[in-house]
Each structure stands twice: as structure tokens, then as C-alpha cells.
Amino acid sequence: MWSIGGHIEPDDELHRRMSPPDNEVPVALPQNLLLGRTDDVAVALLGLQVYSTGVSFDLAVRARAGAVLGAGRSLNELFWEHRPGAAQQFLFGVEFADGRRASNLPGPGRADDVVFHSGGGGGGDTSIDQSWWLSPLPPEGPLRLVVRCPDLDLAESVVELDGSEIQRAAQHVVVLWPWEAPRDHGHEEALPSPDLPADSWFAGR
Secondary structure, eight states: OEEETTEEEOOHHHHHTSSOOTTEEOEEEOOOEEEEEOSSEEEEEEEEEEOSSOEEEEEEEEEOTTOOOGGGOOHHHHHHOOOTTOOOOSEEEEEOTTSOEEESSSSOOSOTTOEEEEEEEEEOSSEEEEEEEEESOOOSSEEEEEEEEGGGTEEEEEEEEEHHHHHHHHTTOEEOSOOOOOSOOOOOOOOOOOOOOTTSGGGGO
């Protein structure tokens, strides 16, 4: 069983959407986008891959060598060294054209059927690469991506992808064989929410 949005779903269809399907060859879209930047830091979306059940991509974060980040912390500390009781520092969210939203904030979001989470990744003091998965496929219209990270002096910013183009690409996904549910599933302990101003996109998710 999976828990999404605070309720339990004993649903093979939901299992199928929890990660990129390994029985498909996705369609690649040339959608490298700069999501936000300062004089010292840049965040970009790279390598958009379209599957029948969603999209995967890499989040690339780069910091200028010698830059002093918030609280004197490195990128590696901000992204990977979560201290007990510490709030999420880097905020990342999505909004479909029909109003459904999801983000990396802990707790239930507004849309029970939207799966949005990070996968593997790595990096160090000046470079982070992190994989992300979003399901289901966004509907036609704009797909909004929102980032915010005060510790990087990164103001809240929004960019848009074309959901219609993603829908068209999904029609060319190659299905290799029928999908089968994985044998085991794991769960991660949620982190507390950070303090946010009332006008933040993340405060209204």
C-alpha cells in the first residue's frame, strides 16, 4: 500500500506511478531551463524524459567557487545533510494548468493524485545533481515550476513548461513489455516545514 495525501491507496495503478517505469523507453525533450540564479548560484532543469505515466528530469545546482552561502553552509550540507528537526531548506514545487499542486514540503499536498519526489543524486560544495519524478503527465497548458531557497539568497521564482508538448511526446513512448509491480516499497521520514511568508507559493500549496 502507498500513502498519498494522507490516505492509503492499495492500488497497483498508484504503484505504477511512483517512479519512472522500467518497462518503457522514454521520449527526450530539449527542455533545459534556468529556474533561478543569483551572482553566486544557479538552479536549472536538465534532461526532460517523458514516460506514459509522468516525466523525469535532473535538477542541477551550481555555486561559484569561493561563494559564501547562507549560514556558511555548502551546497552539500543544504541538500544532503538533514539535521534532526531541521526544516527543508531548498523548496521545489510544481503546478498543473488545472490548479493541482505538489512540492517537496513534508505533509499532504493539495492534490492526492500527484506524485512528486526526488530520486538519487550527488555532488559537493559547489555542484549538486538530483533526479526528480513527476506523475501523472501534466495536462495541456502551462506546467509551472517554482523554486525558493533563502539560504542560497535565491528568491522565489516561477518558470513554465508546455504541458501540451509533453502530452504529444508521450504518444511516442515505447512500451517494452507489460508493467509488473516491484516486490518491496520503502518510506522516508518527513521533515518539518520551514517558516514561510504568507505570499509565498509554498505557503498556499
